[in-house]
Amino acid sequence: MSEQALVRFDVEDGIGVITVDNPPVNALSPGVPEGIIAALEHGEADPGVKAMVLMGAGRSFIAGADIRQFGKPRAAPARRTYDVLDQGSKPIVAAIHGFALGGGLENALACHYRIAVPSAKVGLPEVLIGILPGGGGTQRLPRLIGPKAAMEMIVSGRHVAAAEAKTLGIVDEVVEGKDLRKEAVAYARGIAERRPLPRVRDMSERLAEAKADPGMFEAMRKSIARKARNQIAPYHCIAAVEAAVSEPFDEGVKTERRLFAELENSDQARGLRYAFFAEREVSKIPDLPKDAPLPEIKSVAVIGAGTMGGGIAMCFADFGMSVKVLEASAEAMAKGLQRVRDNYATSVKRGSLKQGEMDKRLPRIQAVESYEAIADCDLVIEAVFEEMEVKKQVFERLDAVMKPGALLYTNSSALDIDAIAAVTRRPELVAGTHFFSPANVMKLLEVVVGKKSSPTTIATAMKLGRSIGKIAAWAGNTDGFVANRSRAPMVTESNLMIEEGAAPEDVDKVMVDFGYPMGPFAVGDLAGLDISYASRRRRAAADPNYRKLPIPDRLVELGRKGQKTGAGWYRYEPGDRTPRPDPEVKRVIQEVAKEMGIAQRAFTPEEILRRLLFASVNEACKIVEEGKALRASDVDVMWLHGFGFPRYRGGLMFWADQIGSKAVYDQIETWHQRYGARWRPSNLLRAVAQKGGQLREIKAAGV
Numbered sequence: 001m002s003e004q005a006l007v008r009f010d011v012e013d014g015i016g017v018i019t020v021d022n023p024p025v026n027a028l029s030p031g032v033p034e035g036i037i038a039a040l041e042h043g044e045a046d047p048g049v050k051a052m053v054l055m056g057a058g059r060s061f062i063a064g065a066d067i068r069q070f071g072k073p074r075a076a077p078a079r080r081t082y083d084v085l086d087q088g089s090k091p092i093v094a095a096i097h098g099f100a101l102g103g104g105l106e107n108a109l110a111c112h113y114r115i116a117v118p119s120a121k122v123g124l125p126e127v128l129i130g131i132l133p134g135g136g137g138t139q140r141l142p143r144l145i146g147p148k149a150a151m152e153m154i155v156s157g158r159h160v161a162a163a164e165a166k167t168l169g170i171v172d173e174v175v176e177g178k179d180l181r182k183e184a185v186a187y188a189r190g191i192a193e194r195r196p197l198p199r200v201r202d203m204s205e206r207l208a209e210a211k212a213d214p215g216m217f218e219a220m221r222k223s224i225a226r227k228a229r230n231q232i233a234p235y236h237c238i239a240a241v242e243a244a245v246s247e248p249f250d251e252g253v254k255t256e257r258r259l260f261a262e263l264e265n266s267d268q269a270r271g272l273r274y275a276f277f278a279e280r281e282v283s284k285i286p287d288l289p290k291d292a293p294l295p296e297i298k299s300v301a302v303i304g305a306g307t308m309g310g311g312i313a314m315c316f317a318d319f320g321m322s323v324k325v326l327e328a329s330a331e332a333m334a335k336g337l338q339r340v341r342d343n344y345a346t347s348v349k350r351g352s353l354k355q356g357e358m359d360k361r362l363p364r365i366q367a368v369e370s371y372e373a374i375a376d377c378d379l380v381i382e383a384v385f386e387e388m389e390v391k392k393q394v395f396e397r398l399d400a401v402m403k404p405g406a407l408l409y410t411n412s413s414a415l416d417i418d419a420i421a422a423v424t425r426r427p428e429l430v431a432g433t434h435f436f437s438p439a440n441v442m443k444l445l446e447v448v449v450g451k452k453s454s455p456t457t458i459a460t461a462m463k464l465g466r467s468i469g470k471i472a473a474w475a476g477n478t479d480g481f482v483a484n485r486s487r488a489p490m491v492t493e494s495n496l497m498i499e500e501g502a503a504p505e506d507v508d509k510v511m512v513d514f515g516y517p518m519g520p521f522a523v524g525d526l527a528g529l530d531i532s533y534a535s536r537r538r539r540a541a542a543d544p545n546y547r548k549l550p551i552p553d554r555l556v557e558l559g560r561k562g563q564k565t566g567a568g569w570y571r572y573e574p575g576d577r578t579p580r581p582d583p584e585v586k587r588v589i590q591e592v593a594k595e596m597g598i599a600q601r602a603f604t605p606e607e608i609l610r611r612l613l614f615a616s617v618n619e620a621c622k623i624v625e626e627g628k629a630l631r632a633s634d635v636d637v638m639w640l641h642g643f644g645f646p647r648y649r650g651g652l653m654f655w656a657d658q659i660g661s662k663a664v665y666d667q668i669e670t671w672h673q674r675y676g677a678r679w680r681p682s683n684l685l686r687a688v689a690q691k692g693g694q695l696r697e698i699k700a701a702g703v
């Protein structure tokens with residue numbers, strides 16, 4: 001594409017209008033900055049041009065640098081747009097609609113004036129991809145809005161809506177008119193003669209705020225310590241803003257560039273960039289064109305007001321949709337609604353939700369008393385007790401009462417979707433929508449595809465997920481579907497390592513150091529050990545070869561069901577959620593190991609980590625090989641949003657690639673020899689390892 005096409009320049013009413021046109025989001029891909037510079041020079045040289053406007057075509061201003069270019073070798077540009085904007089002699093107005101993010105906002109900050117439509121959003125989200133604003137943003141924003149507010153925006157990476165941007169001082173005016181170009185040209189004419197040009201780089205007044213509050217940087221470091229644990233970029237962001245205060249502008253820009261260069265090719269930035277694109281890839285499903293028409297969903301029902309059903313209903317209410325909820329008894333309904341109210345009330349108490357917002361959301365959840373009351377809904381999500389017979393009864397009933405064409409989804413976390421669909425006369429309209437607990441918080445939604453589910457049924461569930469803020473991922477109908485099936489071997493290995501002599505607190509420490517918010521045993525205590533106990537019982541009854549896990553079984557039989565009973569893998573003081581290692585657990589472990597004749601030994605942190613995660617890497621390869629997941633990168637997205645895998649490590653498969661597919665395979669093969677069948681390497685893993693390929697790139701056949 002020629003530079004001409006990426007950036008246009010035309011003159012209207014004495015105003016030079018520079019329009020960036022690089023769909024879909026006007027990223028600053030190669031050619032765009034050059035095009036902007038050429039246009040600026042053109043406008044500067046034309047005596048008929050009194051002022052200029054910088055704007056974007058299509059749905060956005062400029063969403064930032066082209067992320068795909070990071071990590072690739074590239075020459076430093078001869079001139080940067082920011083410098084050319086600064087050096088110009090004619091006023092330039094940035095006219096913002098859609099998004100002005102990263103390098104997009106940085107260009108706007110180098111303009112002399114900024115106007116925005118009410119729906120516009122601005123931000124410096126670079127930290128979210130492991131870098132920092134590298135186009136002067138860390139130097140200009142503090143000069144414009146003060147170091148504290150700038151630091152908060154840069155360290156959080158959040159999007160700021162136009163109204164707030166005006167209050168903060170980022171934009172000069174919010175313009176209401178429908179035609180932004182017309183508004184911008186009029187605005188530019190209004191300021192065309194004004195001198196001197198307000199250049200943000202020359203502003204210094206707001207920087208004095210740091211003199212009055214010199215502890216702000218240290219306070220910021222402290223406040224992010226928990227969330228930003230193990231991460232570099234947030235701290236580099238703070239250091240860059242600190243430089244804005246302590247160094248002259250040009251020196252500060254050099255510091256920013258140095259810090260940026262340290263981050264760009266770091267493992268963390270590569271992991272986060274990978275996660276960004278994997279999250280976009282996961283929404284793409286084969287056999288359905290992106291723009292295929294989907295049924296409009298105007299009314300939704302949820303069956304069951306238990307923990308999951310209530311959480312799912314909250315998802316709809318949170319996104320402004322009404323939802324009808326049906327329960328078997330008035331008592332269960334009252335309990336469920338109370339739980340929802342309590343959840344919202346906790347958020348209000350914590351300050352993450354306004355009371356007024358809670359008052360709007362609650363009435364969107366409407367209790368109904370009969371199937372007939374939901375018959376007209378376009379879509380139902382069943383979230384009743386996880387037992388096949390119960391689910392079948394519900395689906396028979398739904399099939400009988402729901403209007404023709406209504407979509408029927410099940411929130412089962414493990415049951416066979418085909419068996420559920422088979423009791424209906426509309427199996428093509430049945431699929432799984434597997435939410436993760438707590439449903440209103442966790443972002444992952446597995447859309448589970450039955451043999452007969454139609455592409456439209458699947459695509460509608462994916463779209464619905466996105467409309468309630470979820471990351472929806474296609475999953476095959478296999479035991480545990482994709483997320484839980486890929487995680488199960490990790491859970492098994494954590495238990496088996498305990499039998500061999502690793503302490504629960506050692507395993508948890510390794511995983512917390514790795515970046516998880518909690519270790520697997522502490523998570524088990526939080527969830528309740530009785531849940532997995534019951535499912536082990538079911539499995540053992542169904543499969544004579546099932547490998548029992550006597551240690552957690554015995555803990556439950558001793559009444560140690562986790563936090564709720566004050567003891568599980570750890571013990572807990574009343575009213576305190578801190579897990580404390582317990583000699584009683586040690587005794588149980590030793591007792592079981594002795595009975596089973598398992599020798600006790602020490603584990604290194606590396607062995608613990610690899611044994612846990614390699615088991616899952618192997619399983620994930622098998623899942624993709626069987627076509628039950630579309631891509632390895634989908635599994636990564638599931639681990640990020642279903643299980644709290646540290647995002648800056650990209651995901652399970654991305655992490656494994658850092659070790660190398662061959663090294664992973666060799667280790668798995670060694671453990672296969674030592675521990676037997678459960679470590680049988682996946683054929684696909686072997687094939688990728690032999691070629692020295694990347695695990696994160698593997699895909700199911702035909703994808």
Ligand code: 3HC
Pocket residue numbers: 024025027063064065066067068099101102103104106125126129132133134135137277280281
């Ligand atoms: N670079 C390259 N591609 C990008 C991109 C970017 N900055 N932003 C979005 N895209 C691509 C997406 O990959 C997607 O491609 P696909 O259709 O092939 O999958 C397409 O644009 C549409 O993106 P979304 O699906 O995300 O569209 P939404 O409308 O949901 O969201 C958005 C739009 C809010 C702009 C979102 O895409 C986003 O957050 N983008 C990243 C913004 C960002 O991080 N900017 C900073 C970049 S770093 C920088 O500027 C460095 C500078 O300081 C020097």
